[in-house]
Amino acid sequence: MLALRLARGTHPLVLTRRLLVAAAAAGVGFLLLCTLGYAVGHPAQSSASVLRLLWCVLPLAATVQFAVAVARTDPSTRPRPGLSAIGLGPVRLTAVAAASTAVACTLGSMVALLFYLHLRGDITGLPFDGAAAELLAADQPMPLAAALTLLAILPVVAATAAGLALRPRSAPAEPEGVEKPVPSGLPWGVALVAVGLAIETYAGRGGSGDGLPLPGSFDGNPAGVLAGWVLTAFGLALAGPGLTYGCGRLLQSVRPGATRLLAGRVLMDESRRIGRPLGVVSAVLSGTLAAAALYASGTGPAAFGPLTGLGAALVMACTTATLLTAALESKQCREHTTEALLRLGAPPTVLRTAALMRTGALVAVFLPLTWIVAELAALPLTG
Template sequence: MLALRLARGTHPLVLVRRLFVAAAAAGTGFLLLATLGHAAGHPKAVGDSLVRLLWCVAPLAATAQFAVSVARTDPAARFPSGMAAAGLGPVRLTLLAAVSTALSCVLGAALALLAFFRLRGDLGTSPSRGLGTDLLGAGHPVPLAGALLLLSTVPLTAAAATAVALRPREQRPAPAPSDADDAPPRTAPATPSGLPWGITLAAAGLAVESYAAQGVAAADGLLPLPGRLIGSPPGVLAGWALSAIGLVLAGPGLVHLCGRLLCASRPGALRLLAGRVLQEEAHRMGRPVGVLCAVVSGAYAAVKVFHAAPLQPFGPLTAVGAAVVLVCVTASFLTAAVESRAARADTTAALRRLGAPASLLRRAATLRALTLVVVLAPVTWSVAELAALPLVR
């Protein structure tokens, strides 16, 4: 009830973000229901239905990540002291964020269920041509309990991810100042430790993929997407997954590296400001940046593989899944950028009071964006080319 009341009285922009979460949940829920409909219409193709279900993991993970990003920017999570004064401690605040995320996803799941039955013709209408008969199993009964159970994975996964990401953490007390300690305080941001592990996982994934792709031609049906899923070599998919996880882990380190490069070789005020912000925000911005690079790299490699050995055209479920993943990871990155800007609002105000012109802050933001593109674009392209190379020979 409290989550509903807060949703009614929140800012319209926050409501728009939650509606986007509901839309992402609707797309993911529809893909899960399409898998159930295909299983009902093709009871003998158990393996095909299972692979379709496994392909839904990517949209589900992207939806959960987007839901966590939106929950981080919720006003209730950004002002814990005020909520604590109202009687909501850290644990209750985390539960409130998880419940709010679950409510948004339940709304999307309900829309997906309505669209699924509508396209199948179960609501007194004629089934959709092609989509309803071939992909959704129109004319074959679908158990309602099974559909609801499958749909529940979306809000439960998003709520669990939100609860884990926003869980209260113990803060270490700051050491007491000592008169004997004349060393200046450390102001440099801590370097993320995931860059070596990320590079190692990406290299291991590329090696696994190269080994698994030996003796298999691209025309044999490598990496078919929903609608043509049979023949996916498990080693290739595992290699791609390892490469993607490596990029995600390396994201904070790459963002921090961009800041180090800007601050190198006697920087001026502009480069120093842009570089310090990137180093300070590497932990907050790095993970969404890594996920975005991983998705773009996988999409580029998949398009190149299909262009080298054209199979049948992408089906509607492929378009829905790709749209959900791309929109979610892009929106997560933009949401993290908004969160980062709000987190350094006090620093920006202090710079303005010291006389820093607004044009300097705008140029610093532009320089940060250009540096990220210049550094991360070649890395993403290189991983994509190396991932697609064994499949297009």
């Protein structure tokens, strides 16, 4: 109830972000229900149904990441003076954030259920009722308990992840003048990318034909290629903070001025906050470019199914939105520093130029890296 009351008084942009989480949850819920419909309509193909369910893990994970990022930027969950006196301490605010995340995801799941029943023809009186009756096995009764169990996965996982991400921590005080440590994930990330690309190359040349079907019509990817891409994606996400920190170092090299020093220092300080979402976006883009190269070469599928397209669109949209939300969180954390610089007489053009420098440095590093990884991933499949 407290989460609902706080939601009524929040800013429209905050509500928009929560509605985007609900929309992503609706997409994931619809994919899960379609997988259930396939299992009901094809009882003899249980292994294919399980594999289709596993394919839904990618959009589900991307939606959970987006929901956690939105919860971190929610102003109603930030500790403020006076809130502890009325019982809203850090622990209670964390519970409110988890509840708000669960409410948004549950709303999306309910919308997915209504839309699914409408396309099956169970709910009539609206346009396109029963339009996908054959695809969704409308001739078979839908197991309601299984449907509700699948729809409950995302709210529970997202709320738990939000609670863990926002739980109160007692961080040790850092002495002034001491530089933050370099993120330690870069060597491990590079190693995972190399191992993932090696597995993809071996699996692509092996031609084992052991396929994992997507929830559409794309079912020709070898399992080894998929495992290699997952390792590559984890490697890029793990290496993202270290690469962002390196971009900050690069901006401050060779006799920098005040603007370059400011831009580099911000990247170094915010490397952990924006580096991981940036690495995830790089992984998704590299996978998209590799799939496009495979499709253009004629060695891939003739067409992608609609549910495959929905899942890919959810992953790309959620990862991009997570990156933008992390950038917003970084800006909010720098508000006091920005106000102090403006009070000291720093012109606003310096702050804008520093922001452009940060963006340019990240694009100059991550864009070629994404292209190289995509080319190396697609080479064993198209060659």
